[in-house]
Amino acid sequence: SKISVVHCFYFRGGAELLFDGVKKHQVTLPCQPEPWDIRNLLKWIKQNLLKERPELFMQGESVRPGILVLINDADWELMGELDYKLQDQDNVLFISTLHGG
Amino acid sequence: DRPCPRSHPRTCMKCGQGTAALVIRVGDPFCRDCFREYFVHKFRAMLGKNRVIFPGEKVLLALSGGPASSAMVRQVQEGLSREAAKRLRFVPSLVYVEEGAVCRQSPEQREQTLARMETLLQATGFPYHVIHLEEVLELPPSILQPGPERSGTSGPSGPSYKEAVDSFIQQQRQEGDSGTSLPGHSTQDTPAGPPATPRLPNAAQTQELLRIFEAAGTATAREELLQMLRTHLIVQTARNKGYTKVMTGESLTRVAIKLLTNLSLGRGAFLAVDTGFTDQRHGDVMVVRPMRDYTAKEIAFYNHFYSIPTVTVPPLFTKRREKPSIHLLTERFLLGLQEEFPSTISTVYRTGEKLSPEPAKASSESQRCLLCLCGLD
Numbered sequence: 001s002k003i004s005v006v007h008c009f010y011f012r013g014g015a016e017l018l019f020d021g022v023k024k025h026q027v028t029l030p031c032q033p034e035p036w037d038i039r040n041l042l043k044w045i046k047q048n049l050l051k052e053r054p055e056l057f058m059q060g061e062s063v064r065p066g067i068l069v070l071i072n073d074a075d076w077e078l079m080g081e082l083d084y085k086l087q088d089q090d091n092v093l094f095i096s097t098l099h100g101g
Numbered sequence: 102d103r104p105c106p107r108s109h110p111r112t113c114m115k116c117g118q119g120t121a122a123l124v125i126r127v128g129d130p131f132c133r134d135c136f137r138e139y140f141v142h143k144f145r146a147m148l149g150k151n152r153v154i155f156p157g158e159k160v161l162l163a164l165s166g167g168p169a170s171s172a173m174v175r176q177v178q179e180g181l182s183r184e185a186a187k188r189l190r191f192v193p194s195l196v197y198v199e200e201g202a203v204c205r206q207s208p209e210q211r212e213q214t215l216a217r218m219e220t221l222l223q224a225t226g227f228p229y230h231v232i233h234l235e236e237v238l239e240l241p242p243s244i245l246q247p248g249p250e251r252s253g254t255s256g257p258s259g260p261s262y263k264e265a266v267d268s269f270i271q272q273q274r275q276e277g278d279s280g281t282s283l284p285g286h287s288t289q290d291t292p293a294g295p296p297a298t299p300r301l302p303n304a305a306q307t308q309e310l311l312r313i314f315e316a317a318g319t320a321t322a323r324e325e326l327l328q329m330l331r332t333h334l335i336v337q338t339a340r341n342k343g344y345t346k347v348m349t350g351e352s353l354t355r356v357a358i359k360l361l362t363n364l365s366l367g368r369g370a371f372l373a374v375d376t377g378f379t380d381q382r383h384g385d386v387m388v389v390r391p392m393r394d395y396t397a398k399e400i401a402f403y404n405h406f407y408s409i410p411t412v413t414v415p416p417l418f419t420k421r422r423e424k425p426s427i428h429l430l431t432e433r434f435l436l437g438l439q440e441e442f443p444s445t446i447s448t449v450y451r452t453g454e455k456l457s458p459e460p461a462k463a464s465s466e467s468q469r470c471l472l473c474l475c476g477l478d
Contacts, residue, residue: 068401
């Protein structure tokens with residue numbers, strides 16, 4: 001059976017500026033046949049949360065270089081990055097380390 | 102399930118027990134505790150190895166509100182509070198340069214940023230100074246020259262580092278040091294109690310500042326102008342208040358980007374002063390970069406784990422349809438390359454480490470650039 005999952009996304013380090021300045025988003029992802037991995041999550045974020053300039057957050061199917069991704073306070077590199085399958089109540093945190101000029 | 106392409110083992114490589122919280126360098130998983138130890142140790146090792154900060158010396162920490170300088174202040178706090186034998190012994194104060202005018206912030210937004218920074222500064226307990234970028238309009242011409250090198254602090258005429266530390270420890274014992282860790286507040290500096298509400302500069306000054314910045318023809322020139330003016334303000338503050346050292350928070354990532362950016366700007370001859378651990382071009386005030394061995398990722402994770410407060414501000418303004426600055430392009434280039442080749446940034450950094458500043462020469466004879474104080478080449 002299909003389960004909807006609730007996640008908190010946080011944006012920090014300037015990344016929140018792309019999301020209307022809102023740092024914390026609590027969402028329920030809709031049920032769908034495809035699994036909710038980070039790859040699909042990013043697509044969803046781009047379509048539903050990103051208010052402007054998607055190229056400042058994403059590059060291709062991943063996040064822009066310089067944006068860190070933490071899943072439940074751990075480095076996504078430990079979890080399989082884009083392939084990580086989201087679990088109910090997972091927190092995903094995006095921290096931008098970019099400066100601009 | 103096919104194997105995850107970039108998935109690292111989940112056990113800490115250092116202690117072999119803890120669950121890994123992050124991967125540093127290329128593929129080294131660390132648990133939170135080992136990472137903290139690594140992070141804190143690196144700061145003390147950096148200062149200990151270089152031995153340029155003398156006991157009791159007044160050091161001005163430049164705080165931008167950003168992650169690196171905030172982490173730096175935390176390391177100073179940690180270092181000052183350790184048990185007597187190993188603790189840091191200098192006397193810190195903080196300086197914050199408010200740049201809202203050139204970030205196109207409204208007066209209300211600037212006040213808000215100031216209030217948040219004020220809270221942050223006060224919470225440290227260190228004396229602090231808040232200055233506005235508009236104050237460059239009041240800088241004396243003396244800022245365009247190096248100040249006289251002070252005798253008695255280091256070098257052949259003063260005590261060696263070891264002698265200075267030994268005599269400091271002895272003095273403390275004689276004075277019956279009770280082991281209080283935080284230095285007393287100098288009466289010249291702003292005390293860390295509730296101060297008057299910071300006032301913004303008047304509109305005319307802000308306009309004049311903006312006029313100067315708008316006159317810069319490119320985003321690159323504007324960026325360089327900002328960095329130069331900010332440095333002048335900080336150095337002048339240090340000079341006015343008797344600080345002999347300034348600490349700035351450039352991270353490894355920032356240093357690598359600056360290295361390549363400055364090469365592109367034609368500053369190849371000055372890479373060592375622009376990015377090295379010490380920068381002595383100002384003469385009486387030495388700039389020190391203790392965060393230059395920390396990657397932006399390490400700093401971001403440390404700040405997250407230990408709730409280091411930061412204040413994010415928008416970047417320097419850009420004009421519509423203007424080409425991006427060399428700074429921005431270099432950042433994009435390096436970070437992009439780093440994705441596929443994870444040793445890119447550290448390689449640039451380590452190559453930069455091999456550069457050393459030119460040996461000190463008779464500075465009265467050599468001609469210097471008024472703006473950056475480096476020798477004309």
